[in-house]
Amino acid sequence: MASNAIAGSASVWVLGTFTVYLLALVGIGLYTSRFMDSVGDYVIGGRRIGPVVTGFSERASEMSGWLTLGVPADAYGTGIMAFLNGLGMIPADLFSWAAIAKRLRKYTELVRSVTLPTFFEHRLGDDTGRVKGVSAVVLMLFEGGYVGAQIVAAGILLQILTGIDPWVGIIVGGIIVISYTFLGGYFAVAWSDYFQGAIILTAFIALPVIAFVNFGLPFEELAQSGDSLTSITAGTTGWAAVFGIISYAAIGLGVPGNPHIMVRFMGIDRVKNIRRAALVAQLFMFVAYIGAAFVGLYALAVFGGGAIETPDAVMPMLTLDLLPDVLAGIVLAAALAAMMSSADSQLLVATSAVVEDVYHGFFDRDATQEELVRYSRYATLGLGVASVGFAYFARGTPIYTLVLDYAWGGLGAAIGPTIIATLWWKRVTAEGSVASMIVGTITMILWTQLPTVLGAVGMMPPESAAFWYGLATVYGLFPAFVLSVLTLVVVSLLTSPPEGVDERFAVFDKPLSAVLSEDGTPEYATDGGAVAAGASGPKVVTEADNIRNHVATAASTALDAERPATGPVGHHHDQAELPVFPPAISREAVTSESSRVTAVAYPYRVYETETEVDRPFMSAHTDRHVVSMDCSRRLAVRADVFPETDARTVSDVLVLPTELDDEQADEKARDEVFEWTLRTSVLADVPETEIDRVADAYKLFWLVERPDGNVIIDSVRGTERPLEG
Amino acid sequence: MAPMSVIDWIGLVGPYVVFFGLLIVYYVWEGRRERRLRERYTEGRHGE
Incomplete structure (x- = not known):
């Protein structure tokens, strides 16, 4: 039997393939990043990620740290009860695919959000910045916890491979994580994550199979090591067993609140793929949870109980023991790469939460771009160093607990109830959401420390008082989630919900294809939009709302009333020559004997830009963006294609006024590109954006008067809204 | 003596069997x- 002697004595072949694999990854990343139009596209993949990669990456994000090292370690210490790690996670994940994925995808498309804080802000109609600010603080805290856990995991891997002290592993792991983030991160990361996930998943199949061929089922050996190891309740009975099972099941409550999962939902390309992606993700979970538990159990059978000082090391040790050296090197390198990749994106999410959502969105709305770039660098470095500090002090805590208590659980309790409520409950309010986030966060942090605090003051219930002892030691996410939900409901019922929610909820009853741009329908046509931080314009007014206001004003005045515009803008015309986005729904198609159709021309200005992105220690690269400016609502939204325009003669048309002159629109487009770039990279300098192409054009809406109610039809997207709102 | 009781086996395998069934039902x-939604929406549009 092997023993601890393996630690630090990995063969030259293991270290060789480990190093070569990681260098190859960095090389491929550096090479491909020169050709990528926008590394930031990964955040939601430009909403073009297919079902297999989506399903895999939704799950692979957990492969780092917790599932790779934590669950096998849990199985090594607990026995077969570790199979219950899937008890809450698998159904909660299925629930999320069934009840959250499509709604979140549709709604974020509608309001053009790519991050959870901005989605909450728009959905809850919060102009005060409180929802965005509080959710950003929550993200900063617990994503920081995640980074710390990844650093500990990286340190353990390095310790196993090279025999260095754990604290050296943590410092080196921390330096690697921070450097990786500064060097650009996100290197072709969707595919990279996919490959790392696939390699580790294969290892979780191969290791138990090889062990089974050599040793048979491990249960006999487990029984010899202790009766509790072959008990599904780990030898506990009564309340202790009940709370043990509740603790495992409660892990699933974290699924809806964890941004790395929700962001995958936002990035799905089309409707039929959601079902397939769910299938891939679920099958992945079955294999991963069963495989990870078996890895821990076989480690028990192979090395013996208590033989391994650091249980987090059981997965790498079994890999070194059972796999050929070259393959072991690749598997462990893939595990480290997965940890780096996760830590990198978590560090960037935390940075953007601090700088963009809290500092820029809340404290200093007039911050200059130079300041934001500088503070982002400081924040990345500061949060990275804080995470290393956290990792150092928490190095004695198992990764399993570290992730569940200081990252997963906090996000689940604080964000999860709000996510579910914003998509299912029209009555939820910004105040309810903020209160729920605060209560969830505080409860999670306090409950984790409860046994320590109660012990210190001599009030910790004895184990013989099974119920109270079980309650005090139950996984904190359970009470934190319950209290967070109660707070959300009570405070929401005591306050007023935002207006106009009914109309947006109507979108949930349509197929996704009716909301999304399908083939041939350009993205610029999307309804809704996001306001840049710092802007004082309307946040949740849709194109339809805007048209209603103008139509009402036009009807109540003489149509030729005072308008701030020149030329045809802002007037009703019997006939006008206008540049337009070619309609997919023609006027004739919506005209019938019983209906009268009037046109509304809605002003847009679309840019194609080229941005020189300068990152620390890297050669500069160029990003291309298409920015679609809604000149009536003064909103910049990101588009995927530069649209075609067409000069047409439009009769009986109300031309809406533009609220931005060219100079203001140009500046706003540049600001928007800056913000997108800042969210996805650590920058050495303020990026310079050149405008390559500009198209001024109108989107046509058809106002159809029907006996059963007048409607507004978007001629490009084909969507329909009631005119009376 | 068998290392695991029937209850343990049910607790071990049961949830995964149920979850697999749920996945098939969902799919x-x-x-x-x-x-259905797509058909209804398409019919609705043709009917305008």
């Missing part, structure tokens, strides 16, 4: 629901 049900 079939969601496919039908989506098709």
Whole structure:
């Protein structure tokens, strides 16, 4: 039997393939990043990620740290009860695919959000910045916890491979994580994550199979090591067993609140793929949870109980023991790469939460771009160093607990109830959401420390008082989630919900294809939009709302009333020559004997830009963006294609006024590109954006008067809204 | 003596069997629901 002697004595072949694999990854990343139009596209993949990669990456994000090292370690210490790690996670994940994925995808498309804080802000109609600010603080805290856990995991891997002290592993792991983030991160990361996930998943199949061929089922050996190891309740009975099972099941409550999962939902390309992606993700979970538990159990059978000082090391040790050296090197390198990749994106999410959502969105709305770039660098470095500090002090805590208590659980309790409520409950309010986030966060942090605090003051219930002892030691996410939900409901019922929610909820009853741009329908046509931080314009007014206001004003005045515009803008015309986005729904198609159709021309200005992105220690690269400016609502939204325009003669048309002159629109487009770039990279300098192409054009809406109610039809997207709102 | 009781085996295998059943139900049900929704929406548009 092997023993601890393996630690630090990995063969030259293991270290060789480990190093070569990681260098190859960095090389491929550096090479491909020169050709990528926008590394930031990964955040939601430009909403073009297919079902297999989506399903895999939704799950692979957990492969780092917790599932790779934590669950096998849990199985090594607990026995077969570790199979219950899937008890809450698998159904909660299925629930999320069934009840959250499509709604979140549709709604974020509608309001053009790519991050959870901005989605909450728009959905809850919060102009005060409180929802965005509080959710950003929550993200900063617990994503920081995640980074710390990844650093500990990286340190353990390095310790196993090279025999260095754990604290050296943590410092080196921390330096690697921070450097990786500064060097650009996100290197072709969707595919990279996919490959790392696939390699580790294969290892979780191969290791138990090889062990089974050599040793048979491990249960006999487990029984010899202790009766509790072959008990599904780990030898506990009564309340202790009940709370043990509740603790495992409660892990699933974290699924809806964890941004790395929700962001995958936002990035799905089309409707039929959601079902397939769910299938891939679920099958992945079955294999991963069963495989990870078996890895821990076989480690028990192979090395013996208590033989391994650091249980987090059981997965790498079994890999070194059972796999050929070259393959072991690749598997462990893939595990480290997965940890780096996760830590990198978590560090960037935390940075953007601090700088963009809290500092820029809340404290200093007039911050200059130079300041934001500088503070982002400081924040990345500061949060990275804080995470290393956290990792150092928490190095004695198992990764399993570290992730569940200081990252997963906090996000689940604080964000999860709000996510579910914003998509299912029209009555939820910004105040309810903020209160729920605060209560969830505080409860999670306090409950984790409860046994320590109660012990210190001599009030910790004895184990013989099974119920109270079980309650005090139950996984904190359970009470934190319950209290967070109660707070959300009570405070929401005591306050007023935002207006106009009914109309947006109507979108949930349509197929996704009716909301999304399908083939041939350009993205610029999307309804809704996001306001840049710092802007004082309307946040949740849709194109339809805007048209209603103008139509009402036009009807109540003489149509030729005072308008701030020149030329045809802002007037009703019997006939006008206008540049337009070619309609997919023609006027004739919506005209019938019983209906009268009037046109509304809605002003847009679309840019194609080229941005020189300068990152620390890297050669500069160029990003291309298409920015679609809604000149009536003064909103910049990101588009995927530069649209075609067409000069047409439009009769009986109300031309809406533009609220931005060219100079203001140009500046706003540049600001928007800056913000997108800042969210996805650590920058050495303020990026310079050149405008390559500009198209001024109108989107046509058809106002159809029907006996059963007048409607507004978007001629490009084909969507329909009631005119009376 | 067998290392694991029947209860332990049920606790070990049972949830995964149930979850697998749920996944199949979801996959079939969601496919039908989506098709129905799509058909209804398409019919609605043609009917305008």
